[in-house]
Amino acid sequence: MCLFQLHLQLSVSELRIIYFNKIFHVILGLCGSPQRCGGWAVGQAACKESVGLRIKRNRHIRSFEEIPHTGRNGWVNLFTYWRKDRFRNLHTHMEKTFQELGPIYRERVGTQNSVHILLPADISELFRSEGMYPERMTFQAWATHREIRQLRKGIFLKNGEEWRADRLLLNKEVMMTSAVRRFLPQLNEVAKDFCQMLSGRRSLTMDPYPLPLTSLCHSSTASCHVLYGERIGLFSSSPSLEALKFISAVERMLSTTLPLLFLPTRLLAKIGAPQWTRHAKAWDHIFSHAETSIQRGYQRLSSLKAEGVSDGGQYPGVLGQLLYKGQLSLDLIKANLTELMAGGVDTVFLYIIPHATGEDSWAKAEGDPQRALQGAPLLKGTIKEILRLYPVGITVQRYPIKDTVLQNYHIPAGTAVQACLYPMGRSPEVFPDPLRFDPNRWLSSREDASGERKGGVTDGTEAAGFRSLAFGFGSRQCVGRRIAENEMQLFLMHILLNFRLSVSCSEDVETTYALILQPRVPPMITFHKL
Numbered sequence: 001m002c003l004f005q006l007h008l009q010l011s012v013s014e015l016r017i018i019y020f021n022k023i024f025h026v027i028l029g030l031c032g033s034p035q036r037c038g039g040w041a042v043g044q045a046a047c048k049e050s051v052g053l054r055i056k057r058n059r060h061i062r063s064f065e066e067i068p069h070t071g072r073n074g075w076v077n078l079f080t081y082w083r084k085d086r087f088r089n090l091h092t093h094m095e096k097t098f099q100e101l102g103p104i105y106r107e108r109v110g111t112q113n114s115v116h117i118l119l120p121a122d123i124s125e126l127f128r129s130e131g132m133y134p135e136r137m138t139f140q141a142w143a144t145h146r147e148i149r150q151l152r153k154g155i156f157l158k159n160g161e162e163w164r165a166d167r168l169l170l171n172k173e174v175m176m177t178s179a180v181r182r183f184l185p186q187l188n189e190v191a192k193d194f195c196q197m198l199s200g201r202r203s204l205t206m207d208p209y210p211l212p213l214t215s216l217c218h219s220s221t222a223s224c225h226v227l228y229g230e231r232i233g234l235f236s237s238s239p240s241l242e243a244l245k246f247i248s249a250v251e252r253m254l255s256t257t258l259p260l261l262f263l264p265t266r267l268l269a270k271i272g273a274p275q276w277t278r279h280a281k282a283w284d285h286i287f288s289h290a291e292t293s294i295q296r297g298y299q300r301l302s303s304l305k306a307e308g309v310s311d312g313g314q315y316p317g318v319l320g321q322l323l324y325k326g327q328l329s330l331d332l333i334k335a336n337l338t339e340l341m342a343g344g345v346d347t348v349f350l351y352i353i354p355h356a357t358g359e360d361s362w363a364k365a366e367g368d369p370q371r372a373l374q375g376a377p378l379l380k381g382t383i384k385e386i387l388r389l390y391p392v393g394i395t396v397q398r399y400p401i402k403d404t405v406l407q408n409y410h411i412p413a414g415t416a417v418q419a420c421l422y423p424m425g426r427s428p429e430v431f432p433d434p435l436r437f438d439p440n441r442w443l444s445s446r447e448d449a450s451g452e453r454k455g456g457v458t459d460g461t462e463a464a465g466f467r468s469l470a471f472g473f474g475s476r477q478c479v480g481r482r483i484a485e486n487e488m489q490l491f492l493m494h495i496l497l498n499f500r501l502s503v504s505c506s507e508d509v510e511t512t513y514a515l516i517l518q519p520r521v522p523p524m525i526t527f528h529k530l
């Protein structure tokens, strides 16, 4: 699942963030709270050693029960969540709780009990105990929908060997460098067409409310082009009804997921509760859209094959690649592409308000999108910086497969642990001057564990690689990552090549959480044709 949130504003000499400029409290030090753990610094130092070593050397590992917590009764907590409308402010609630309790805390909400961490050293420790088949917390409502409708699950919902088998096949189509090379021209074409669509007038001011829709249109068009090898028809003056209905179904699916997170979905389904019915109907629509696209793609490829016509070297989309290879059944192709398509659409809120970065990589690359992106490190840094401050998904969750130690507390195998990205991105312990928007902080030459560049690094440990985690980490990280990153960078590059942008006001813009992090009110943006 996923969404782009780019929100910058021009300044004379540097890119400066303005969109979400609410000043949040920085993470406080450790002193004061009686529940606070033995020491943040101690824990960080300890995490540089292996868990095994620490267990031997440190005779004072504290018990799980001693981890600072927000209250023992999950139902009282759930009631407080509801009373204080905390579901929509989960990210700021987490940030405040870290400030009060230190770098690790437990929270029980309803029947869910999880440990929260934010320091890269601890997240790197969590990564080391995730095993060969990493698992996330499940969206039970999504799983219930597949079970009730007797549909196959895709990688988002699968676990164990079944997940790994599908995931390895999909990695070849969307994550590997050879795959990226194949689909870059599709993404480039969509980004160019989007600019073309905006180019009709010398200057165009976009109302905040259609803007998210426009962004969704861009992202879904890009994902659709890569996944199915066809355009979804959203960039014309009269976008196709089918495409608009699909987008609205994805929006409904997302907005109805959150309230179902802490409720027994099977029971709700049995009694036909309206919350459930709305959710299930939205998924039904998403599946029927995928079915139609797959049928169309299948027929197109079959007729080309029957006529002995080659595709002329044209990329047939992930669908075509999977069909040609025949390693996944049609049911599984459908299950996975539906999840990929929903994942690709739900995220893209692209509010890019930058000034020209001074990078002339496009001219130097002579129209080759791959070369252009390679020559534009600041674009990459910009995207990372935005996702640092406004991660789409506010946490990444794992269940360690072996007992581990975090911040000197014993964490039994199987505990739900949430790496909290939003508080991490704003922590001065992790990023110097965290509220400053500075893409340059990512321009270091060092690489992290996933081959990505590190940013604003404050120490030289392996954990330094665990700072840019908006796409998750390890083998379960976002499978759409390469699509998303390249789509965002190309979009940003084409916008910069064609427009100067400005934002009408510099007032604070607050964020809200609705399964993904969103702006409460998107800003008004003007595109001035260059």
Ligand code: HEM
Binding pocket: 001, 002, 003, 004, 005, 136, 155, 156, 157, 167, 223, 339, 340, 341, 343, 344, 345, 347, 391, 392, 393, 396, 397, 469, 470, 471, 472, 473, 474, 475, 476, 477, 478, 479, 480, 481, 483, 484
């Ligand atoms: C800004 C864009 C995006 C962000 C920030 C994002 C973020 C994430 C995150 C944090 C995860 C969980 C990773 C983990 O547990 O370690 C995830 C998983 C996933 N994402 Fe994305 N995503 C984005 C775009 C996309 C796109 C474009 C697609 C599809 C084309 C996609 C499809 C998926 C799928 C299918 C999974 C589940 C992978 C698995 O369980 O193996 N995402 N995403």
